[in-house]
Amino acid sequence: MRYRLLSALAAASAAIVADASPAASATYDYIVVGSGPGGGPLAADLARAGYSTLLIEAGTDQGDNPTYADIANFNEAANDETTRWDFWVRHSDDAARDLKFKHTTWDTGDGTFYVGLDPPPGAKLLGIQYPRAATLGGCAMHNAGVCSLPAADDWDTIANRTGDPSWAADNMRKYWKRIEKNEYLPAGDASHGYDGWLATSVADMSWAKNDSLPETRILKKLAELTGQNPDDVASLVNRDILAAGKDVDETTSFYSMVTHADNQGKRSSPNNYIRATLADPAKYPLTVKLNTLVTRVVFDEATVNKTGTTPRAIGVEVMEGGSLYRADPKHVANATGPVSQILARREVIVSGGTFNSPQILKLSGIGPAEELAQFNISVVADLPGVGENLGDNYEGSILAIGAAPVNSGLITLLFRTPSAPTKKRNIFTWCGAFSFEGFWPGFPTDYGPNEYTCAMVHMAPKSQAGSVRLASADPQDRPAINFRFFERHGDEDLRELVEGANLLRASFAAAGAPAVPLVEQHPCANGTDCTDAAQAEFFKLQAYSHHATSTCAIGGDGDRMAVLDSKFRVRGVRGLRVVDASAWPVVPGAFPSCPTMMLSAKAADDIIADAKQEQAA
Template identity: 80%
Template sequence: MRYRLLSALVASAAIVTDAAPAASSYDYIVVGSGPGGGPLAANLARAGYSTLLIEAGGDEGDNPTYTDIGNFNEAANDELTRWDFWVKHSDDPVRDLKFKHTTWDTGDGTFYVGLDPPADAKLLGIQYPRAAVLGGCAMHNAGVCSLPADDDWNIIVNKTGDTSWSAENMRKYLKKIEKNEYLPAGDEAHGYDGWLATSAADNSWAKNDSLPGTRMLKKMAELTGQDPNDAVNLVNRDILEAGDNVDETTSFYNMVTHADSKGKRSSPNNYIRATLADPAKYPLTVKLQTLVTRVLFDEATLKAGSTPRAIGVEVMEGASLYRADPKHVDGTKGPVSQILATREVIVAGGAFNSPQILKLSGIGPAAELTKFNISVVKDLPGVGENLGDNYEGSLLALGAAPVQSGLITLLFRTPSAPTKKRNIFTWCGAFSFEGFWPGFPTYHGPTQYTCAMVHMAPKSQTGSVRLVSADPQDKPDINFRFFEKRGDEDLHELVEGANLLRKAWQAAGEPVLPFDELHPCPSSSGAAAAAAAGKEEEEEESCTDAAQAEFFKTQAYSHHATSTCAIGGDDDKMAVLDSKFRVRGVEGLRVVDASAFPVVPGAFPSCPTMMLSAKAAEDILADAKKAE
């Protein structure tokens, strides 16, 4: 497959222009405007502190590609904002080259995606798109809003002793940011006055028993221990519900998105813009198309050998300066300047860029920094390590006729899960989703049907983000090391999930059946053929459980990277942050984004990161009051 690669620079609308230059000093500087940094900067300014928010991209808050949540595939592909990271899934290049959507640069302005590249094509790797735009990745994602398991919050309590991270306490931050538009006002588990709109789909389709989707829905209920006759009601269950044993509850849910009831995306972009436009004239300045090259430290503290103190940032100004930007032109640089912070610098560049910025600033594994002649400010071996993500995979098939159905959202536990907690988040519908590559997804025709799966609580979290040079325009080397630890267990759980969903598909009936499964079990194979015949899986070489596991091992994908600047306890040498987001061993510097989570937080980290941001604002403002 070939895809066009644009090289022309495209100007984006900006809410801040050179006509209103940044001042030379602020109380706070926040680097990155995504789910962590964007709301934090707005909250600090609303508290009366002069705050500079720096974003490497532009502002697309008026662009329907981004504002209409239904355009998320187009948004993620849009070169106007896209940053392409080409990642590895393992240390084995042979294994990685089995990934069917491996991407190559052909040298003629196009990408080749596949396993048989043209001669002289340059290997790029596995695409992992991020968004350089005001609002960050919350501007190009599908907007799914779900919560981590309680244990994902409580692990921070266990590591640090800070009870403010308890799941019970963290709920208040959801209530603080949420503007719920799908439940009657008064539900104590939700918020109704926040800045983040949440909405849910209309699942009235499930009342129609004649639909193939409804028949599959009831079969899924049967296979997961739910009442098939109650499925019509269960599909409207609140996925953000509170209560005992929620994480151990297998159930259908209504998919909630951070969008309003009219389908307009709700993201940090909205909150930032509202803060700038507020008649109260909050002291927020936004500086767009500006690449932060490093954090600055007080030279006196460095010379004296005392605790280093962050005092500002160095920036390079201009569009498309970072080499992850497909619009970047080789050799392009911008003017470099320095901006000071009288209180703190807060890095919120995400799981890839936050550790890169720290390392470029002299904070990270000493041996790695020394390799690139970067002066070591603080030896922190955990910076850029502990990279984690959920494993994602899908069942994809073509029906004999289109599958009439709405979206089925199901969280369930497979038999071999190591705890009582559910481990698979699946959503099924007449769509195609097989991962990421330039031009994704592939449209397989009107009869396509997919159950996409997110495997939660991966047992291996051994990936890394490491420098390739001291040049801040370079992309880092990113390796997720999927399935490196206890991988066989995670793969078995994915196969169990696939087998259950495949059985449920056989309830679709006429005119949909038979399904022509494309993966992980092509229809000629034993598992798919046996399921179609209503029999137990046949142990044929072409699609045993082992063959399905191999498929997921080589074709799993992800897009929820976290944990590269993890919070940890005083006794953890790999901890980068304390429980208040402060970078260990230095002063005046914090990291507030998904990289702070010690483990991957549930199935989708966007809303949890916005909750984390609200907590960070509370912690930072409390420290500011103490210092006054």
């Protein structure tokens, strides 16, 4: 069998054989830019529907590399220069405040990084690392694989803002059932899927039956603190976190953590679905082009800036070669590649992710007119929302060092803090013998076998004030990214984080001998200065994130900041859509990877329905 795959370099995975044809000037029905949770499944779905589809990826295929294929290696994967793109972001407009972030990263000039608050003389400030993955399958190839679904309100928000009932939570569940291949429940659960392309599994939680373990004691104390029955914890920890049902978003409970991996610990991601589509005997018309950087969307000049016409996207301009984007640590200064254009008969779909999709739109003339003018980019569509509305989950952790190891499994708990503005849960936490304090080159810090952490994800953050803006008109440059943490309703979000930390901390002493005392490292260093105000200041300075969304947000016709309509179509132009995490108008739950795969499945339905309607006309 021969795979229809184009590669600019011979660096493509050995598992995929490059085909010398079609030529770079070929025309496809659809061009999809980016192979992550949004674009990868969408390209496969379009090809399986019979449409010739080109999927463009700036990186290589690492599907057979154990660093990525084995889900347990996720820390190594996120640090690996084979696929890593380093974005250096800001958390606020206050430079002095950002310099208090303990893991601020600097370029020493000798090929190494310095991470910390006291850089050596001459070191160049880089910022706060936000690693992304340039590889077939996108960031679903380097994440920890945690799979959770949005609250019903997150779906209903889109339905209400756009007036499109197809976004209602009750309707969206079908997309989860379509893509899931559940490997942890008996077949027949009507809320799950068993024949999809995305394997889901859970860890063995039998350790919770052993009352003599320090972590079982912590587990029971957490049950008491959250109104659950301590005698039932061995059962509660196996509760399905992806279950559907009334009031599920308001239920405080332990759960089994689901990952998008199979029962053998092998990562399941868009990479698997893309490769299965390429290998299928049905010979679906999917072509994958690796090591290719999209520089802009190409428009039919006859439709641009002409009275009575709407600009139409007809293809993309690409630069071919490996490590061309300057976020790639392997990038060689002044390296470029040959530039060409590839055409689409039907549509171009941008799926570059929350940072790169708005950058590509702006480089193509779609975005805030004033910003485009700064870089002498001709305006195709003045859309002020492109690159704005950047949001993320706030994340923080309570880290302690015990007198002895607290070895067992992982406690997963979703709960509501007292000051949460609604009845919905607002904290997703997981506790265990690990260390996680955010991202920097070489993360995480290993505190030894006695380390114990409860990591928190704050759901439904109230501030989405961040932005992704051009640093230049050069498509090889990174954009300027500022999350503006806590800028809106920050005191409320910080109060919820502190309340979450206080509840979790109250369980540590229950670990008992020989693990106690668990000496806290942060936010209350060595158990001192543990006032709510001190903790809030800690989280304000040290919170981190890695679930960026919403920079090309879906919205209603009357919303001037809406970039997309309810069918993912870019407003003000034709033949162009955005399908990835940037499309979310609000941050979807605690982890966006699986929700974005659902979003991708919906986009496939919308695009195919439009194509059939056009064909029938």
